[in-house]
Amino acid sequence: MFVSHSLEQKHQATAHLATTMSFLQLANAELEARLLTALDQNPALELVEELRCPECGRRLRKLPCPSCAAPREDDMPVVYLSPREPTYGRADDDDEREWRLEAEAPERLDEYILRQIGPALTPVERPIAAYLLARLDEDGLLPEAAAEAAAFQRARLSDVERVLALIQHADPPGVGARSPQESLLIQLECLAESAEPTARTIIELAGLIVRDHFQALGKMEYAHIARVLRRPLPRVEEAARFIQRNLTPYPALAAWGEGRKARAQVMSDSTLRRADVNISVLNRGNTNSLMVEVFTPLSGWLRVSPEFKAALAKCAEADREKWSQAVTEANLVAKCVQQRNHTMRRLMQIIAAEQRAFILGGDGDLLPFTRAHIAKTLGLHESTISRAVAGKCAALPDGRIVPLAKFFDRSLSVRDRVRLIIVGETRPLTDDQIVEELARQGVHVARRTVAKYRKMLGLLPATMRARRARARRVQVR
DNA sequence: CTATGGCACGGATT
DNA sequence: AATCCGTGCCATAG
Numbered sequence: 001m002f003v004s005h006s007l008e009q010k011h012q013a014t015a016h017l018a019t020t021m022s023f024l025q026l027a028n029a030e031l032e033a034r035l036l037t038a039l040d041q042n043p044a045l046e047l048v049e050e051l052r053c054p055e056c057g058r059r060l061r062k063l064p065c066p067s068c069a070a071p072r073e074d075d076m077p078v079v080y081l082s083p084r085e086p087t088y089g090r091a092d093d094d095d096e097r098e099w100r101l102e103a104e105a106p107e108r109l110d111e112y113i114l115r116q117i118g119p120a121l122t123p124v125e126r127p128i129a130a131y132l133l134a135r136l137d138e139d140g141l142l143p144e145a146a147a148e149a150a151a152f153q154r155a156r157l158s159d160v161e162r163v164l165a166l167i168q169h170a171d172p173p174g175v176g177a178r179s180p181q182e183s184l185l186i187q188l189e190c191l192a193e194s195a196e197p198t199a200r201t202i203i204e205l206a207g208l209i210v211r212d213h214f215q216a217l218g219k220m221e222y223a224h225i226a227r228v229l230r231r232p233l234p235r236v237e238e239a240a241r242f243i244q245r246n247l248t249p250y251p252a253l254a255a256w257g258e259g260r261k262a263r264a265q266v267m268s269d270s271t272l273r274r275a276d277v278n279i280s281v282l283n284r285g286n287t288n289s290l291m292v293e294v295f296t297p298l299s300g301w302l303r304v305s306p307e308f309k310a311a312l313a314k315c316a317e318a319d320r321e322k323w324s325q326a327v328t329e330a331n332l333v334a335k336c337v338q339q340r341n342h343t344m345r346r347l348m349q350i351i352a353a354e355q356r357a358f359i360l361g362g363d364g365d366l367l368p369f370t371r372a373h374i375a376k377t378l379g380l381h382e383s384t385i386s387r388a389v390a391g392k393c394a395a396l397p398d399g400r401i402v403p404l405a406k407f408f409d410r411s412l413s414v415r416d417r418v419r420l421i422i423v424g425e426t427r428p429l430t431d432d433q434i435v436e437e438l439a440r441q442g443v444h445v446a447r448r449t450v451a452k453y454r455k456m457l458g459l460l461p462a463t464m465r466a467r468r469a470r471a472r473r474v475q476v477r
Numbered sequence: 478c479t480a481t482g483g484c485a486c487g488g489a490t491t
Numbered sequence: 492a493a494t495c496c497g498t499g500c501c502a503t504a505g
Contacts, residue, residue, distance in 0.1 A: 372489095410489095410497095446499080448499075452497080455482090461482090
C-alpha cells in the first residue's frame with residue numbers, strides 16, 4: 001500500500017516532469033494551450049500582471065525596456081522576452097520550399113490532390129484515384145496510359161479517364177500528365193481559363209508550339225518553328241519565353257517553385273505563419289544592433305500563488321496532501337517555462353549574432369552552422385538545441401518568416417549562389433562551368449552536387465536552358 | 478566525347 | 492542509432 005502509493009506519486013511526478021521538460025520543443029501556440037489548461041486545473045498556479053515600459057508602452061517581462069535602453073556596445077544582439085502578441089506573416093517562398101522538402105514524401109502530394117478532388121469522387125472512383133495517385137512519379141507525372149490503369153484495376157476506361165481528368169485539373173497544374181509535353185499542355189489549358197483576353201493569343205501560340213514542335217522548342221530552334229507555323233519570329237520567341245517563365249515540365253517541383261502564384265491564392269491561410277521570435281534592427285545613433293524578441297504566449301509571468309501557499313500551512317489535514325502536490329506541480333510548470341525562456345534567449349542570441357549577415361542580407365549570406373556547435377558554446381546537449389529549434393519560426397527584419405531550422409542549412413547559401421549564377425548567365429553554363437564559377441567565389445563543391453542543387457531549384461540543365469539572361473523571380477521583391 | 482542523371486557509399490549531423 | 496547530404500562511379504543520351 002505504502003510502496004504502491006509512493007510509486008504512483010513518483011510516476012506522476014515523472015510524468016509531469018516529462019511533459020514539462022518538453023516545453024522547450026513546443027512552439028508558442030502549443031505552449032499557450034498547455035499553460036492555459038495548467039492555469040485552469042491547478043489552483044496553486046497564478047498569472048501575475050504584466051509590466052509595461054513607461055516610455056514606449058511595450059509589454060515587458062522586466063525593466064528596463066531593451067528597445068528604449070542604450071544599445072549594447074559589444075555588438076551582441078539584445079534579446080528579451082516579449083509577451084506581446086506574436087507577429088503573423090506570409091512565409092517567404094524559400095521557406096515553403098524548406099517545409100516541402102522536409103516533408104517531401106510523395107504521399108504528401110497524393111493527399112494534397114486527394115483533398116481537392118475527394119468530394120467529387122464516387123465510391124467506384126475512389127480506389128481508382130488512390131491507385132493513380134500512388135503511381136505518380138516524383139515529378140508528378142503518370143507514366144502509364146489510362147487503359148493500362150483500367151486493365152490493372154479492372155475498372156471501366158471511362159471511369160479512369162474521368163478521374164484522371166480531375167487529377168490533371170487539380171492544383172499543382174499539370175500533375176498526372178503522361179509526359180512533360182502533355183503536362184505543359186494541361187498547364188496551358190489551366191492558364192487559359194483564367195487568362196486575360198490579351199494573353200489568349202500568346203497562350204494559343206504556345207499551345208501550338210508545345211503540341212507540334214516540342215522537340216524544336218527544346219533545341220531553341222525558334223526560327224524553324226516560326227517558318228513552319230508562318231508566324232513572326234518575335235512572336236514565337238515571346239511564346240517560348242512565356243512557356244519558360246510560366247510552365248514547368250515537372251509539376252510536382254512547381255508546387256513549391258514557380259507555381260506559387262497560383263498556389264498563394266489557394267493556400268492563403270496555411271502560408272500565414274505565426275512567428276515565435278521576432279528579429280528587428282535597432283537604429284539608434286549609428287549602431288544598428290539586432291534586437292530579438294522571444295514571444296511568450298501569456299502576457300505576464302507564472303508563479304505559485306503566495307496566498308495559496310499560506311493557506312496550505314493551515315488547511316485541513318485531509319486536503320494537505322492534494323494541495324501540496326498542486327504546489328509542487330505549479331512550481332515545476334513555472335520553473336520549466338522559465339527554463340524554456342532562458343534557453344530560447346541564449347539560443348537566439350547566439351543565432352542572431354552568428355547569422356547577422358543572413359538576417360540583414362539574403363540567403364546567400366547564410367553561414368554554415370550546426371546545432372552541435374551551438375550546443376557546445378552554450379554547454380547544452382545537442383538534442384536540447386534540436387528541440388528548441390524544431391517547429392519554430394522567426395520573423396526577420398525584412399518581413400520574411402523563416403523556420404529556425406533554416407539557420408542551420410548547410411547548403412542554402414551555395415544553392416542560392418547556384419541560382420544567382422544561372423539567373424545571371426549570358427550563355428547556358430554547364431554544371432562543370434558552374435563548379436568553376438563557384439570555386440572562383442571560394443566555394444568548392446563537386447559537379448554532381450551542383451546538378452542536385454539545380455534540380456532542387458527546379459532549373460533545367462544547361463542544354464535546355466535559353467541563353468537569354470532573364471530575371472526569374474527577382475520581380476517578387 | 479561531353480554533359481547529366483541514377484545508385485549507392487561514407488561521413489557528418491541530429 | 493537513424494537520417495541526411497555530398498560525392499564518386501558508371502550508364503546513357505546527344
